[in-house]
Structures are given as structure tokens and as C-alpha cells.
Amino acid sequence: MPGEAIDRLIQTLARLPGLGPRSARRAVLVLLRRRAALLEPLRDALALVAETARDCPVCGNIDTTTPCAVCADPGRDAGLICVVRDVADLWALERTGSFRGRYHVLGGLLSALDGIGPDDLGLERLEARLGPDQVREIILALPATVEGQTTAHVVADRLERPGLIVSGLAHxxxxxxxxxxxxxxxxxxxxxxxxxxxx
Amino acid sequence: MPGEAIDRLIQTLARLPGLGPRSARRAVLVLLRRRAALLEPLRDALALVAETARDCPVCGNIDTTTPCAVCADPGRDAGLICVVRDVADLWALERTGSFRGRYHVLGGLLSALDGIGPDDLGLERLEARLGPDQVREIILALPATVEGQTTAHVVADRLERPGLIVSGLAHxxxxxxxxxxxxxxxxxxxxxxxxxxxx
Structure with missing residues (x-):
């Protein structure tokens, strides 16, 4: 039975994935016990991210600069675009440190159930980049699930152009x-x- | 490989109990995806708590009012004080809704290993309340562990006074x-x- 403000904090934290009401309560108790070391840094980090995080207008990545650090990096190959489902997958690929091209974030996969059609994947934005950036290859790094592979086929069909290689991850x-x-x-x-x- | 501000948020979140680097990353992705519904409410709730949360100078509870809501409630029996180890235990007892007295938070248990002696438990503060509040009974609601029961014995000895009942939870x-x-x-x-x- 903590105060109203503390209770609201617990309930908001409990909506994060991986935290329930019980673990959110434990987390808030730790935050309250370590105010200078944990509560205030977390408050400041959240405020900064809420203030500065934006969707990159070029690729759909989320970053605190516009365009994102990947799109703004002149050392990355603009002629190679990796198509991913979401930002989580983009970050996963970036953690490998082995991809030096750029990205396009679909924001989802084709799904009749969720009403996501080809027009919801930002493909015009991707197509608009093909000419100006002299794109040589598109890598479809989509999940190896039915939805992922269906989406990959539709995207590959749509991007078919003379001289453009469309590839997929190895299985x-x-x-x-x-x-x-x-x-x-x-x-x-x-x-x-x-x-x-x-x- | 998210930006620096987002990375700092992930690392700060990962220090909460129940969250590791992986689940903190997932949580931040959900926060970034649902900025208005989740990121901004969490930022506001944290800022409010960081601004207003204080240790109650009477009982040691943490609340956004001074004294805390329990101590300030005139409907609660000031003559009955429940001694608890920490605020987590106080909240657990409050959730039962069956205790209508007040509290004293020790902030820990006697521990030679951690260098916590009887002087670290705020017992003078508790003793100072006995007379003015006409305390009739002290309930020692301490963990049923060796440290908890050792602490209970020491506190009971120290509080021994004519007419004051010192009780413990039933086993x-x-x-x-x-x-x-x-x-x-x-x-x-x-x-x-x-x-x-x-x-």
C-alpha cells in the first residue's frame, strides 16, 4: 500500500515485458533504496531518450540523431541495403559488427490476421532509395517463419529490376x-x- | 548498436532486479515503440517519485508525503506498533489490509557480517515514540530466520517495560x-x- 505516485510507478513498470506486478514492486523498492545511484540516473536517461529518440526518416531505425547513426555514417556502403522486420532485428545484426551496409526497417511482416498489407511496409521509401544511392544488392534478413518468408517473396517480387541482386540469409x-x-x-x-x- | 542515450537507458534498466541486459533491451524497444503510451508515462512517474519520495521521519516508511500516509492517518491505532525489517515487508503487511496500527522500519537485521549492530536499527526513534503515543503493544513482524529471530530477541530485551506487551508473529x-x-x-x-x- 505505497503512496499513489509510487503505486503509479509500479504499475507503469509492470507493463514492461519481463516484469510483472511483483517484480515491478521489487524494482521500485530497489530504486527507492538507491535514489542517487539508480533512481535519478534512470529518470535522466528516460527523459533524454523521450526527448531525443526519433524514427529515422530514411531507414526506419530509432535513434537520437536524424538521420540515424547508420544512415549518417559515410563509411557505410549505401549500395547495400539489408531489409529487416523491426529495430530489434536491426540491433541484432549490428551487434555482429559484420554488416557494413545500410538498412530498411519494414516495421512488421505481411499478415492478413493483423491487416498488414504490402502498402504498410514502407516499400515506396525503399524503392525511392534504389536509384539515388545506386543500390547494387538488397539482403532480405527476415525471420525464417511462414510470415517472414511470405513477406520476403512479396518484397523480392516488388523489387525485381535489371541489375539489382535480391538475396536472402543462408539457412x-x-x-x-x-x-x-x-x-x-x-x-x-x-x-x-x-x-x-x-x- | 543503438545510440549512446538509448544505450545508457538500457544499461541503467539492466541494473534493476529481475532485468538483465537482454530483457532491458527488449523493454527499451517496447518503450521506444510505444512512446506516448509507455515511455512518457514512465518518465513522468519516475520524475514525480524522484522528486517527492522521502523516508518518513517517524516510522522509516518511504512515501511521497511527510510523515507517511500510515503515520498521518488519524484512524490508525498509534498505541500498536509493528516492527518490520524493511519497506518491502511493511508493504506486504499493508496488502493484507488487516493491520490498523502503525510501523517502525528497522532498515535491516542484526548482522555481524555486514557490521549492523543494535545502534543501526533506529531503536531510539522507536523508544521515543513509546511514551507520547501511549504504546500498548509492539508486534515484532521479523523474518523467521536466524538473523530475524536474533534481532527480535535483542529488540524485545531493549523494549522491556512494565505494561508494554511485546509480541511476535505466530509460527x-x-x-x-x-x-x-x-x-x-x-x-x-x-x-x-x-x-x-x-x-
Whole structure:
């Protein structure tokens, strides 16, 4: 039975994924116990992000600069665009540190159930970048689910142009995994796409 | 690889109990996706709590009013004080809705390891309330652990006065539990403290 302001904080925190009412209460107690070390830094970090975070008008990434740090980086290859479902997937690819092109965030996948059609994926924005940026290749880095692969097909059809390569991520055995535990589809894909080993 | 401000928010959130780096990232993505519905209310709730939350100078509860809502409520029995380890335990007792007295928050338990002695528990503050508030009974609602019960003994000794009742919580079978799964100590306590059933 904490005060009204504290209670509202608990209820707002409890709406975050991974936190329920019980863990939100624990988190708020820790925040209240460590006001200078935790509560105030969190307040300041949230206020700054709420103030500055914007959707990048070019690629759809979320960042505190406009355009985002990826689009603004002159060292990145504008001729290579990676199409991702959402910002979470963009961040996941950025964590690998191995992709040096730019992105296009769809913001979702085609879904009849959720009423998301081809017009909701910002494809005109992507098409508008093809000429000016002299785009050579589009990589469709979409989930290997039915919705993801359906979306990939529709996007690939729409982007078909002479001289433009549209590629997809490789399917196969994830690193560190036992063959015994893999599903048949993945094993099948790995067999079909087998590669000669460099001796 | 989100921007610096977003990254700082993720790292600060990850220090809350129940959240790690991975779930903090997920939480921040949800916050960024739902700015008006979630990010801004959370920012406002945090700012208000950071601004107004104070330790109650009477009982040690944390609230946004001084003294706290419990101490300020004239409908609560000032003659009955419940001693708790921390604010989490105070909130737990308040959730039952069955206690209508006031509190004293120790802020910890006696611990040679952590260097917490009897002088660190604010007992002078508690003793100063005994006379003016005409306190009749002190309930020691402390954890049923070695530290909790040691602390209870020390506090009980210190508060011994003619006419003042010092009581502790009952030990016994928790509601909803199977006897088969209970430890011997609890069963023993429940047997020793058995009560005649009202027919």
C-alpha cells in the first residue's frame, strides 16, 4: 500500500515485458533504496531518450540523431541495403559488427490476421532509395517463419529490376548446435546448400 | 548498436532486479515503440517519485508525503506498533489490509557480517515514540530466520517495560500447504502452538 505516485510507478513498470506486478514492486523498492545511484540516473536517461529518440526518416531505425547513426555514417556502403522486420532485428545484426551496409526497417511482416498489407511496409521509401544511392544488392534478413518468408517473396517480387541482386540469409545448422536436436527442415536446408570445404 | 542515450537507458534498466541486459533491451524497444503510451508515462512517474519520495521521519516508511500516509492517518491505532525489517515487508503487511496500527522500519537485521549492530536499527526513534503515543503493544513482524529471530530477541530485551506487551508473529502451517512438504521445524511449531477448534 505505497503512496499513489509510487503505486503509479509500479504499475507503469509492470507493463514492461519481463516484469510483472511483483517484480515491478521489487524494482521500485530497489530504486527507492538507491535514489542517487539508480533512481535519478534512470529518470535522466528516460527523459533524454523521450526527448531525443526519433524514427529515422530514411531507414526506419530509432535513434537520437536524424538521420540515424547508420544512415549518417559515410563509411557505410549505401549500395547495400539489408531489409529487416523491426529495430530489434536491426540491433541484432549490428551487434555482429559484420554488416557494413545500410538498412530498411519494414516495421512488421505481411499478415492478413493483423491487416498488414504490402502498402504498410514502407516499400515506396525503399524503392525511392534504389536509384539515388545506386543500390547494387538488397539482403532480405527476415525471420525464417511462414510470415517472414511470405513477406520476403512479396518484397523480392516488388523489387525485381535489371541489375539489382535480391538475396536472402543462408539457412543451415546454427553454430554450436547438435544435429540430433535440429528439425528436419533445417537439416534438409543444410544438406541442400552444402558447400565444398576448403582443404 | 543503438545510440549512446538509448544505450545508457538500457544499461541503467539492466541494473534493476529481475532485468538483465537482454530483457532491458527488449523493454527499451517496447518503450521506444510505444512512446506516448509507455515511455512518457514512465518518465513522468519516475520524475514525480524522484522528486517527492522521502523516508518518513517517524516510522522509516518511504512515501511521497511527510510523515507517511500510515503515520498521518488519524484512524490508525498509534498505541500498536509493528516492527518490520524493511519497506518491502511493511508493504506486504499493508496488502493484507488487516493491520490498523502503525510501523517502525528497522532498515535491516542484526548482522555481524555486514557490521549492523543494535545502534543501526533506529531503536531510539522507536523508544521515543513509546511514551507520547501511549504504546500498548509492539508486534515484532521479523523474518523467521536466524538473523530475524536474533534481532527480535535483542529488540524485545531493549523494549522491556512494565505494561508494554511485546509480541511476535505466530509460527505454523502456511495456508494452502501440504503437511508432507513442510520442514520439521514448522510442523513442530504448529503442533506446539495447536489451538482448540471452535465447534
Amino acid at each position: 543451415g545448422v546454427p553454430l554450436g548446435s547438435e544435429l540430433d536436436y535440429l528439425d528436419d527442415g533445417t537439416l534438409n536446408a543444410a544438406l541442400t546448400a552444402r558447400r565444398p570445404l576448403q582443404g | 505454523g502451517v502456511p495456508l494452502g500447504s501440504e503437511l508432507d512438504y513442510l520442514d520439521d521445524g514448522t510442523l513442530n511449531a504448529a503442533l506446539t502452538a495447536r489451538r482448540p477448534l471452535q465447534g
